[in-house]
Amino acid sequence: MSPRLEFCTDPGEFLAAAGDYLAADPVVNTIVTSFAHRLLAQRADGVAQPERNWWLVVRDGSGAVVGAGMRTAPFEPYPPFLLPMPDEAAVALACALHERGQEVLGLNGALPAVELCAAELARLDGGRVRVSRHTRLHELGELASPAPVPGGLRVATEDDLNLATEWFDAFAGDADEQAGRPRGSSAHEVPDRAEMLRRLRSGWVWFWVDETGEPVHLIGANPPSFGVARVAPVYTPPAQRGRGWASNAVAAVSGRIRADGARVCLFTDQANPTSNKIYAALGYRPVADMANLVIVR
Known part of the structure; x- marks a missing residue:
C-alpha cells in the first residue's frame, strides 16, 4: 500500500500526530522539532503564521508514522524541509505539491528524500536540480576542551x-565566502526585530567577550526539543578569526547544555574545512548528511 501524506497547518496538531516518531530520533529531527516548538511559542504570543506554511506527516499502510516534513522557512524561496521518509513518499510528495499548484524552487533536508522529491518536481514542473549546499549533522560525543583564550561567555x-x-545577518554571507561560494548564494533566515528580541529575551544567544569586555564572537542555540539542543549560529567577524574564540565559545555553550541534561548537535557546511575541523576537535561526530537543493527554471 502506498504511503499516506497528511498535511496540516497547525504545529500543535503536527506534534500531536508525529511527536512519538520525532522523539525516537530527536537529533536527526532537530530542525523540524525546534521549528515546531518555536512556532507554537510564537502563536502563544499572538504571532500569525503565513498561509504558505504546512506540516507533513507520512504514514505507511498500517498507519504508523514513517516520515515528516514542513514548509515553514521564513526566507525565499520558502524551501520545504524533509526528514527521512520512504522513497515512494518523497516522490508522492512532489506529485502532491504539483497537484496543489505550489511553486517549489528549493528543498532542504535529509538525503535521499530531498533529491528524489526535487527530481520529480523538476520533471513535473520543468527545470533542473542544483546543489546549493551539502550539510552534515553532528552530535557531541565526549567534549574536549580547546586551548584557553582570554575572556568568556556573556x-x-x-x-x-x-x-x-548585524552578526546574524553576516553569518550566512561569510559562510558562503568561506566555503568558496558567491556571497549571498545560500538563502538563509535573518530574524526580524521581534524574533531577534524573543531570542535575546530567551537567554539562548551569547557573546564571547575578550579581556576588555568587547564582543568578539556570537553564538546561539535553540532550546531543547525532545531533549536535544542545536547550536547555531556560530559567527566570528573576519578581523577576529584565528584566535580561538569560536572553539572556546562552542565548547562553553555545549558544556552548559550538556550540564543541563540535554544532548547537543549542530550542522556544518561540508565545503567549509575550518568549521568541520573545529567541531571535530571539540568532540562532535557525524550523524547524517543533508543537502540544500535549488530547482532552476
Missing part, C-alpha cells in the same frame, strides 16, 4: 539587539 541582552542582528 549572555546577549536586548541592549545588544543591533549588534546581534
Whole structure:
C-alpha cells in the first residue's frame, strides 16, 4: 500500500500526530522539532503564521508514522524541509505539491528524500536540480576542551539587539565566502526585530567577550526539543578569526547544555574545512548528511 501524506497547518496538531516518531530520533529531527516548538511559542504570543506554511506527516499502510516534513522557512524561496521518509513518499510528495499548484524552487533536508522529491518536481514542473549546499549533522560525543583564550561567555541582552542582528545577518554571507561560494548564494533566515528580541529575551544567544569586555564572537542555540539542543549560529567577524574564540565559545555553550541534561548537535557546511575541523576537535561526530537543493527554471 502506498504511503499516506497528511498535511496540516497547525504545529500543535503536527506534534500531536508525529511527536512519538520525532522523539525516537530527536537529533536527526532537530530542525523540524525546534521549528515546531518555536512556532507554537510564537502563536502563544499572538504571532500569525503565513498561509504558505504546512506540516507533513507520512504514514505507511498500517498507519504508523514513517516520515515528516514542513514548509515553514521564513526566507525565499520558502524551501520545504524533509526528514527521512520512504522513497515512494518523497516522490508522492512532489506529485502532491504539483497537484496543489505550489511553486517549489528549493528543498532542504535529509538525503535521499530531498533529491528524489526535487527530481520529480523538476520533471513535473520543468527545470533542473542544483546543489546549493551539502550539510552534515553532528552530535557531541565526549567534549574536549580547546586551548584557553582570554575572556568568556556573556549572555546577549536586548541592549545588544543591533549588534546581534548585524552578526546574524553576516553569518550566512561569510559562510558562503568561506566555503568558496558567491556571497549571498545560500538563502538563509535573518530574524526580524521581534524574533531577534524573543531570542535575546530567551537567554539562548551569547557573546564571547575578550579581556576588555568587547564582543568578539556570537553564538546561539535553540532550546531543547525532545531533549536535544542545536547550536547555531556560530559567527566570528573576519578581523577576529584565528584566535580561538569560536572553539572556546562552542565548547562553553555545549558544556552548559550538556550540564543541563540535554544532548547537543549542530550542522556544518561540508565545503567549509575550518568549521568541520573545529567541531571535530571539540568532540562532535557525524550523524547524517543533508543537502540544500535549488530547482532552476
